[in-house]
Amino acid sequence: MTIGQGDALEGFIDALLDDNAGQLYERAPCGYLSTTPDGTIIKANETFFALTGYRRGELVGRVRFAELLSPGGQIYHETHYAPLLRMQGTAREIAFDVVRADGERLPVLVNSVLERDAQGHAIVIRTAVFDASQRREYERELLRAKQRAEESEANATRLAHTLQQTLIPPTPPVIPQLDIAARYRPAGDGGVVGGDFYDVFQVADEEWVVAVGDVCGKGVDAAVVTALARYTLRAAAMQHSSPAAALTVLNAALLASGTDRFCTVACLRLHRESGGWQGTLALGGHPRPVLASGGTAALVGEPGSLLGVLPEPEVTDLRLGLAPGESLLLYTDGVPEGRDDDRFYGIERLLALVGMLQSDADELAGAVLDDVLAFQQGTARDDIALVALRVPAGAVSA
Amino acid sequence: MRRHNVNQSGRSDGQPILFAHGFGCDQNMWRFVAPRFEADYRVILFDHVGAGRSDLSAYDRHRYSTLQGYADDVLQICAALDLDDVVFVGHSVSAMIGVLAAAREPDRFASLVLVGPSPRYINDEGYVGGFEAADIDDLLRSLESNYLGWSAAMAPAIMGRPDQPELGQELTDSFCRTDPDVARHFARVTFTSDNRADLARVDIPTLVLQCSDDVIAPVSVGEFVSQQMPRATLVQLEATGHCPNLSAPDETTAAIEAFLHRIPAQT
Numbered sequence: 001m002t003i004g005q006g007d008a009l010e011g012f013i014d015a016l017l018d019d020n021a022g023q024l025y026e027r028a029p030c031g032y033l034s035t036t037p038d039g040t041i042i043k044a045n046e047t048f049f050a051l052t053g054y055r056r057g058e059l060v061g062r063v064r065f066a067e068l069l070s071p072g073g074q075i076y077h078e079t080h081y082a083p084l085l086r087m088q089g090t091a092r093e094i095a096f097d098v099v100r101a102d103g104e105r106l107p108v109l110v111n112s113v114l115e116r117d118a119q120g121h122a123i124v125i126r127t128a129v130f131d132a133s134q135r136r137e138y139e140r141e142l143l144r145a146k147q148r149a150e151e152s153e154a155n156a157t158r159l160a161h162t163l164q165q166t167l168i169p170p171t172p173p174v175i176p177q178l179d180i181a182a183r184y185r186p187a188g189d190g191g192v193v194g195g196d197f198y199d200v201f202q203v204a205d206e207e208w209v210v211a212v213g214d215v216c217g218k219g220v221d222a223a224v225v226t227a228l229a230r231y232t233l234r235a236a237a238m239q240h241s242s243p244a245a246a247l248t249v250l251n252a253a254l255l256a257s258g259t260d261r262f263c264t265v266a267c268l269r270l271h272r273e274s275g276g277w278q279g280t281l282a283l284g285g286h287p288r289p290v291l292a293s294g295g296t297a298a299l300v301g302e303p304g305s306l307l308g309v310l311p312e313p314e315v316t317d318l319r320l321g322l323a324p325g326e327s328l329l330l331y332t333d334g335v336p337e338g339r340d341d342d343r344f345y346g347i348e349r350l351l352a353l354v355g356m357l358q359s360d361a362d363e364l365a366g367a368v369l370d371d372v373l374a375f376q377q378g379t380a381r382d383d384i385a386l387v388a389l390r391v392p393a394g395a396v397s398a
Numbered sequence: 399m400r401r402h403n404v405n406q407s408g409r410s411d412g413q414p415i416l417f418a419h420g421f422g423c424d425q426n427m428w429r430f431v432a433p434r435f436e437a438d439y440r441v442i443l444f445d446h447v448g449a450g451r452s453d454l455s456a457y458d459r460h461r462y463s464t465l466q467g468y469a470d471d472v473l474q475i476c477a478a479l480d481l482d483d484v485v486f487v488g489h490s491v492s493a494m495i496g497v498l499a500a501a502r503e504p505d506r507f508a509s510l511v512l513v514g515p516s517p518r519y520i521n522d523e524g525y526v527g528g529f530e531a532a533d534i535d536d537l538l539r540s541l542e543s544n545y546l547g548w549s550a551a552m553a554p555a556i557m558g559r560p561d562q563p564e565l566g567q568e569l570t571d572s573f574c575r576t577d578p579d580v581a582r583h584f585a586r587v588t589f590t591s592d593n594r595a596d597l598a599r600v601d602i603p604t605l606v607l608q609c610s611d612d613v614i615a616p617v618s619v620g621e622f623v624s625q626q627m628p629r630a631t632l633v634q635l636e637a638t639g640h641c642p643n644l645s646a647p648d649e650t651t652a653a654i655e656a657f658l659h660r661i662p663a664q665t
Contacts, residue, residue, distance in 0.1 A: 072536030079422030
C-alpha cells in the first residue's frame, strides 16, 4: 500500500493525530510507571491500573512498587533488582508476581531504567510492566519437566544401586576355619550397573563354592546376563562337583539365552580336609587368581575359554591345596587393567603387593583395592570385584 | 584467597576493615562505601563461595548448609591474612555471619557493623520477623523464574576469574547472578536461619544500622538485635530499602565512621 491520496492518507492522518504523546503513554500495550529512586509510585498509566485493578488514588504518592509484589518477590526486589538498578542503571526481564487489588497474582516481566541528573544523582525509575501469565505458565511447565527429568535420573541411579546389590552379596558368609572377605567397587560414580559379580555359597556339609565373574558391558542389559550367570552357576554347582563342568553348563545357558554378551568366571570349589582346604579351580577366560604362601605370590589356574562364545569351551579343573597361613585372591580385570593414563596397574604389581602382605583376608582385600584405586587417583575406570580367602594359621582339622 | 576472590586496598599497616556482602549479589555491593575507608584502614573485600567471582568448584553443599559454614570462611580469611583487631562490616545475612564468626573467635574482632541484620526472617511466637514460611517458598519460585536466563555456559566467564579487572561493562550484568542451585540453597539457608540465641554471645562494640521501610529487616527486628546484643548501638538511617550501601552510601559511611571514632583501637 502506498500512502498518498484518498482514504489511505485520511486514515494515516487520523491515526497520527489520535496517537499523541498522552495516548501513547496512557494506552501503551504495557503497564508503565515512574517511581522515586526509593520506589514510591509517582505516576502510572491506564494500562497499569487495568492490569492490576488498583485505582490511581490508591497508589500514586502512597505505595512503593515493591509493596505490590508477592513476599518472595519483595525479597528478590531488595536483593537483586534494586542493587542491579543502582549499579548498572537498568534491570531487564525481571520476573515478579504483582498482587492485584483483588488479591490475585499477576505474573509480570519488568524492565526498568534509573535516570540520573548531570551530577549523577538518581532522580526517577521508569518501569515497563508486561503481562506474562501465559509465558510464566509455560516456564513452569518447563521447570516441572526439568524436575521430572531430574527425578527420573535419580530413580534410575537408585535402581542401578539396588540391582547391583542383588548381584553382590552384602557380606560373604561365615565359613568355619576359612577367613573370607570381599570388595566391590563400581566404575566411576557407580551410576551405571556394572557387569562384575561374585558369589560364595555352600554346596555340601564341608563344601563351598566361590565364584568371581565379569560380564562384558554395563547397564541393564549386562545386569540381566549377570543375574543369569549367577543363578545358573549356583544351580550347576549343585549338580556338578567339577567347577569345569559347572562353567560348561553356564556356557551353554549363555549361548541358549540368545545374548551376544560373553563373560569370564573364576569358579573355586573348596572342601575342608584335615590340616586345611582342598580346592578345585576352573577358569572360563578369567584372570588367574593369586596364591600367596610363605611370602611369595604366584598365579594359579589354566586360563580357559571365554564363556558364551564357543559351543565347546576349553575349561579344565586344577586341584590346589590351601594350607594354614596361605591366601588366595580372586579378582576381576578391573585390578590388573586399572589405568593411570597409559600405564596399567598390571599383574607384577599385584603379585608384589600380595606377596608382601601377611594379613587376614579383610586386610588383604582392602589393601589391594586401596592400591588399585590410588594408582588411578581414586576413581576406578572399570568395575573391581575381589574375593580374598585365607586359611588361618592356627586352623585345625574338622 | 582465590577461592573467595579476596581484594585488598588502603593502608597495609592500617586497622583491617572487612566487608561482607549479603544474599543476592557480590562484593560490588560495597563499591560506593569501601573506598571511603582506604585512607585510614586496610580494606578487605571478598565474595562468599558461590557468589560473584568466587571459585564455584569450592561450593560444598554440606559446608554451606548452615550460616556457620560461611562464618568459618570469614575466620579462615582472617587467619590467612593474619588479621587482628578487625572491624567486620556485614550486610544483610552477612551481619549474622559476622555475629557467628565473632562468637567463635571473639579476640579476632574489634567491632561489628551490622547493616540491615535479621537473626530470623520467619515470624515466631512473640517475634515478628516479617515473613511466613510459605513466603520463603515464594522466594524460591521467584528465583527459579529469574534464573531461567542463567546459562551454565556463562559460568566460566563469570566465576572464578579474580584475575580480571574491576567490574567491567561486560560483567555488570553478572554481579547478581550465580548458579541457580547455589542461589536456591543460599536463599533457603539464609531465610530459614534462626540465630536469635547467638546475639547475646557477642560482647564486642556493635553498630546496628537500620533502614527505614526495609521489608527484609523491619525496624522492630533491628531493635530486637540491638537489645539482645550486650554492647550494641542502634542507628536509624533515613535511607529506605534494604541496601543503604548502594542507595545512601554517604549516610551509611558517615554512620560507620562516627561509630568507629567512638571506639578506641586496641593496642
